[in-house]
Amino acid sequence: MPTSRTPAHVREDPVELARAAIWRLFEEGCIDDDMATTSLLAIDLGVRRVHQAGQPSNGVHRVKPTPRAA
Numbered sequence: 001m002p003t004s005r006t007p008a009h010v011r012e013d014p015v016e017l018a019r020a021a022i023w024r025l026f027e028e029g030c031i032d033d034d035m036a037t038t039s040l041l042a043i044d045l046g047v048r049r050v051h052q053a054g055q056p057s058n059g060v061h062r063v064k065p066t067p068r069a070a
Contacts (some may be wrong), residue, residue, distance in 0.1 A: 015047060018043055019040060020041060022036055022039045022040055023036070
């Protein structure tokens with residue numbers, strides 16, 4: 001949720017908004033540094049997967065991802 005303390009460029013980008021929210025939760029002591037790091041890495045992995053999905057595969061067949069248990 002954007003707040004008045006959130007810079008304008010962050011409010012426009014959902015990825016930056018998520019990163020800012022994680023940082024805010026860390027600063028407020030709601031999550032520890034391991035959870036913050038894990039969360040930020042998950043965001044980065046998701047961004048990479050989205051970018052890779054849009055690129056040509058160079059003839060290599062992509063493996064269909066299998067669902068994981070929650």
